[in-house]
Amino acid sequence: MGHGEYVMWGTPHSLYAGKARSYLIKKGVPYREVIASDPEFLGQIIPQVGHMVIPVVRTPQGEVVQDTTDIIDRIEARTPTPDFTPPGxxxxxxxxxxxxxxxxxxxxxxxxxxWSYRDRQELFLRTEFARAIPRMPHAQRLEVAGQLMTKFAGFLPNLGVTxxxxxxxxxxxxxxxxxxxxxxxxxxxxxxxxxxxxxxxxxxxxxxxxxxxxxxxxxxxxxxxxxxxxxxxxxxxxxxxxxxxxxxxxxxxxxxxxxxxxxxxxxxxxxxxxxxxxxxxxxxxxxxxxxxxxxxxxxxxxxxxxxxxxxxxxxxxxxxxxxxxxxxxxxxxxxxxxxxxxxxxxxxxxxxxxxxxxxxxxxxxxxxxxxxxxxxxxxxxxxxx
Structure with a gap:
């Protein structure tokens, strides 16, 4: 762990990782981003969280924090500048x-x-999801990515998207x-x-x-x-x-x-x-x-x-x-x-x-x-x- 460094586990195409990443960039704190297929994340961090989720941040003090709101609250309390809390x-x-x-x-x-437009952006999405799949040839990662994508696309009805x-x-x-x-x-x-x-x-x-x-x-x-x-x-x-x-x-x-x-x-x-x-x-x-x-x-x-x-x-x-x-x-x-x-x-x-x-x-x-x-x-x- 780098001295004074935050570690964020996520993926480039993750909705909530995008929120946390933007905050870390704007806050100017030292951090590095690690893809969620990282063995340390799967073997040590996720058991501490209790379920599979991204993003997760480890603080320089070694604390594991999940949920973007909690991540931002924690860092804002410790790093007063730049101040993103409005005065009014x-x-x-x-x-x-x-x-x-x-x-x-x-x-x-x-x-x-x-997901409703998956057929018009299939290769891009497969390539993005494949980035989080380790230790496989690219073609095989694309195939596995397609299976993951079908799982996520299946969430639409539960979200009300019909x-x-x-x-x-x-x-x-x-x-x-x-x-x-x-x-x-x-x-x-x-x-x-x-x-x-x-x-x-x-x-x-x-x-x-x-x-x-x-x-x-x-x-x-x-x-x-x-x-x-x-x-x-x-x-x-x-x-x-x-x-x-x-x-x-x-x-x-x-x-x-x-x-x-x-x-x-x-x-x-x-x-x-x-x-x-x-x-x-x-x-x-x-x-x-x-x-x-x-x-x-x-x-x-x-x-x-x-x-x-x-x-x-x-x-x-x-x-x-x-x-x-x-x-x-x-x-x-x-x-x-x-x-x-x-x-x-x-x-x-x-x-x-x-x-x-x-x-x-x-x-x-x-x-x-x-x-x-x-x-x-x-x-x-x-x-x-």
Whole structure:
């Protein structure tokens, strides 16, 4: 282990590894990335985590940390500069909300554009998946990669991606790209002159799947080129553009202000994610009510198995003119609760300004979602608090 060095195990095509990698680059801490087929990772790190998942980071102190949110929290607490936490209380709520939105809502969209268009990007995907398969001739690795790809493509129905909803999914993504592109024409990052949790959360889906895979990358480059440029900016320690003379100081806006163009992004996020996360909360509350003995520490899982993205039942709800049917997603509720906790701590004029923002952007109902029991992370899984 290098002195003072972080180690991240992941793959180039991993959605969440893209989030952690971008953060490590922007933070400027020494790190090296190791492909997840590494024998040390499989033999020593995964047994500590308790289930197969990437990315995983080992700190210079030897701690093994899983989940991008925990990784960022850990490093932010130990490395104060550069500071990616906005100074304003409303800004912090917005950053935490967009982190949750990007990390959760856009997962099915990213998977759709990767697997629904597999036939148009087969060689690229096979080659990417083959990179994580060791000690085989290239042709054999491509063959094994194809088998892995079929497994991942099989996740689409559980994510709600079916032929009936694909037009609505793609329209939703188009609307999001449009407001993001308008924003990034004026600002280098979501909250202004420097990145925050909001950027890292959206980087998860918008880079590895949607900016690298050939079909969605073409869509992004030809319809939202400023979003694509942002993905490049997020993977560079410093990227000088002449587009942003007002952000030469690399700072967050003063006075807890938000860029005006960000309100359109928030409006899309609340409108498009709202129906699904409301259904997630209702399903979770029904699941808790049906437990015989829901003591703290009870695993959040429909079948008692440790999972990266557990569910507690299937849900069905109207969404953008179609019926969305998928497995519930308690992780969304856990992640949203981080933003809700920041919002609940506001008072006085700060609370009033957040309330006015939510009224303008249609976010009051989403931010008021409540679960009958808190969801916490312990030992790399979600459990009841």
């Amino acid at each position: 209380p409303v800004q912090r709520v917005v950053a935490a909300f967009l982190d949750a939105f990007g990390s959760n809502y856009l997962l099915p969209l990213a998977m759709h554009y990767r 032929e009936a909803v694909i037009p609505a999914l793609e329209a939703s993504y188009g609307e999001l790209l449009a407001v993001l592109d308008a924003h990034f024409q004026a600002h280098p990052y979501l909250l202004g002159g420097r990145p925050s949790l909001a950027d890292f959360g959206l980087m998860a889906p918008l880079y590895a799947h949607l900016a690298r895979d050939p079909v969605p990358a073409f869509l992004m480059k030809t319809t939202a080129p400023s979003v694509f440029r942002w993905t490049e900016r997020m993977n560079a320690p410093a990227l000088v553009d002449t587009d942003y003379p007002d952000h030469a100081d690399g700072a967050f806006p003063a006075g807890d202000a938000l860029p005006e163009t960000l309100e359109a992004v928030l409006a899309v996020a609340f409108a498009h994610w709202g129906p699904g996360i409301l259904a997630d909360a209702a399903c979770f509350n029904r699941w808790v009510a049906g437990l015989d003995n829901p003591v703290p520490g009870t695993l959040v899982s429909h079948n008692g198995a440790r999972q990266v993205h557990p569910h507690v039942g299937r849900i069905s709800y109207p969404w953008r003119g179609v019926t969305m049917e998928r497995a519930s997603h308690p992780h969304s509720l856990w992640h949203l609760a981080r933003a809700q906790a920041l919002a609940a701590a506001l008072d006085g004029t700060d609370a009033a300004r957040l309330s006015a923002l939510l009224e303008r952007t249609g976010g009051a109902e989403v931010m008021a979602i409540a679960t009958t029991r808190p969801i916490v992370r312990e030992n790399n899984v979600l459990v009841l608090g």
